[in-house]
Amino acid sequence: MAEVAVIGGGVTGIQAALDIANHGIRVHLIEREASIGGHMAQLDKTFPTNDCSMCILSPKMVDVARHPNVVIHTLTEVKSITGDVGRFTISAIRHPRYVDEDACNGCGDCIEVCPVEVYNIFDAGMGVRKAIYKPHAQIVPNITIRDAVHCIDCGLCFDICGKNAVLREEEEQEVILEVASVVIATGFRTFDAEKKKEFGYLHHPDVITSLEFERLINASGPTGGKIKRLSDGTTPDHIVFIQCFGSRDISLKRPYCSGVCCMYAIKNAILIKEKNQDTKVTICYMDIRAYGKGYEEYYIRAQELGIRFLRGRPGEIIRTADGMKIPVENTETSELEILEPGLVVLSVGLEPADGAEKIAEMFGIERDDYGFFEQEEVKCAPVKTIRPGVYIAGAAVSPKDIPDSVTQGEAAAMRAFLDALAAK
Numbered sequence: 394m395a396e397v398a399v400i401g402g403g404v405t406g407i408q409a410a411l412d413i414a415n416h417g418i419r420v421h422l423i424e425r426e427a428s429i430g431g432h433m434a435q436l437d438k439t440f441p442t443n444d445c446s447m448c449i450l451s452p453k454m455v456d457v458a459r460h461p462n463v464v465i466h467t468l469t470e471v472k473s474i475t476g477d478v479g480r481f482t483i484s485a486i487r488h489p490r491y492v493d494e495d496a497c498n499g500c501g502d503c504i505e506v507c508p509v510e511v512y513n514i515f516d517a518g519m520g521v522r523k524a525i526y527k528p529h530a531q532i533v534p535n536i537t538i539r540d541a542v543h544c545i546d547c548g549l550c551f552d553i554c555g556k557n558a559v560l561r562e563e564e565e566q567e568v569i570l571e572v573a574s575v576v577i578a579t580g581f582r583t584f585d586a587e588k589k590k591e592f593g594y595l596h597h598p599d600v601i602t603s604l605e606f607e608r609l610i611n612a613s614g615p616t617g618g619k620i621k622r623l624s625d626g627t628t629p630d631h632i633v634f635i636q637c638f639g640s641r642d643i644s645l646k647r648p649y650c651s652g653v654c655c656m657y658a659i660k661n662a663i664l665i666k667e668k669n670q671d672t673k674v675t676i677c678y679m680d681i682r683a684y685g686k687g688y689e690e691y692y693i694r695a696q697e698l699g700i701r702f703l704r705g706r707p708g709e710i711i712r713t714a715d716g717m718k719i720p721v722e723n724t725e726t727s728e729l730e731i732l733e734p735g736l737v738v739l740s741v742g743l744e745p746a747d748g749a750e751k752i753a754e755m756f757g758i759e760r761d762d763y764g765f766f767e768q769e770e771v772k773c774a775p776v777k778t779i780r781p782g783v784y785i786a787g788a789a790v791s792p793k794d795i796p797d798s799v800t801q802g803e804a805a806a807m808r809a810f811l812d813a814l815a816a817k
């Protein structure tokens with residue numbers, strides 16, 4: 394029976410895999426990280442309903458992992474693809490986990506005894522993890538990973554593991570898959586805020602990115618959801634969001650709108666107000682793009698909560714002896730205002746994931762001027778590429794919110810399913 398490969402285990406890829414599997418076709422879900430989930434697993438709540446992100450995603454992660462028609466390949470990357478629609482051969486490399494996937498039961502005893510602490514990329518670099526670790530508590534599959542680079546070989550994890558699951562050595566393995574069609578859902582990465590040096594990101598601890606803020610405000614994040622300044626652990630009394638940071642900026646060759654930043658800033662501003670009504674929140678914006686179902690109402694709700702929308706684009710953050718100052722022209726009044734925030738959140742834009750260029754080359758598909766995968770025809774074939782049998786979906790195609798990503802995942806799943814059916 395023909396099979397399908399889905400590359401990228403974010404919400405788009407998970408949805409596509411579930412839909413194909415539910416139609417009786419075997420799916421290989423290929424994810425390069427240790428867990429599926431993608432960026433949605435890092436978020437606190439989701440606009441416009443403020444539902445807890447993991448409460449929606451986690452059941453999907455578990456469903457896909459338990460589905461009899463789905464094989465999840467974590468820590469795995471595609472190296473080559475040959476053949477045509479109906480009979481592709483994919484060669485992928487599975488990187489070592491240094492933990493036996495069949496033996497590990499995810500108990501976490503090894504994590505408890507590990508003496509090494511390093512920054513946790515999952516917590517956007519704000520929290521710490523051990524050298525043997527789970528990036529977060531709800532990972533799927535629920536198996537630890539040993540980071541061989543930071544491991545000091547103290548042997549404690551080997552000794553404590555009753556299942557002998559921790560491995561001293563493990564080689565890369567080649568995985569060969571024969572599939573009828575492929576869905577590429579490799580998502581995005583956020584704009585590197587360091588590129589705009591005038592804002593002092595990484596030089597001033599109280600200037601953080603929106604993804605870092607998602608971890609900061611998250612009850613399962615490094616501060617248990619308490620909004621604290623990294624400089625001194627105090628609660629900021631004024632939080633400023635700077636919009637279009639790495640979006641709609643011709644000088645950075647990013648003229649496009651990242652689609653989600655207005656809404657995620659409004660979301661986080663509302664969440665701040667829900668936690669502490671007295672915290673002053675200012676959003677410095679160019680235009681508010683609240684285009685989705687229920688989004689305009691969400692924006693109005695934010696205004697009613699007392700969140701200030703200041704139309705103006707700051708050019709720098711000035712560090713002073715007692716904090717920060719942000720000069721900004723209020724373009725509605727033409728007045729120069731000086732903001733004095735305790736915490737600044739840079740609403741970083743979305744760009745193609747690392748390695749998108751390689752994927753495009755390998756699969757023989759096109760990319761647009763900004764590196765996102767190009768559709769064969771944007772209006773009537775939004776998930777088709779120029780290569781028959783290869784479909785694209787989610788934020789890998791263009792910046793997208795979760796509802797639109799899921800919709801495209803479903804559309805791509807149907808296309809891939811039909812190819813598999815035809816190849817049976």
Ligand SMILES: Cc1cc2nc3c(=O)[nH]c(=O)nc-3n(C[C@H](O)[C@H](O)[C@H](O)COP(=O)(O)OP(=O)(O)OC[C@H]3O[C@@H](n4cnc5c(N)ncnc54)[C@H](O)[C@@H]3O)c2cc1C
Binds near residue numbers: 400406660794
């Ligand atoms: C700060 C912030 C807040 C947000 N808040 C919201 C919100 O409240 N509501 C909302 O609707 N949207 C929100 N979004 C947008 C949301 O994150 C995206 O819509 C969603 O994550 C897109 O899912 P995806 O699966 O397409 O991509 P991703 O989540 O990026 O997942 C892609 C997956 O593919 C994997 N991958 C990448 N390359 C490869 C490869 N070569 N091989 C194998 N695997 C690979 C990645 O590791 C990842 O797991 C927010 C975004 C940001 C940045």
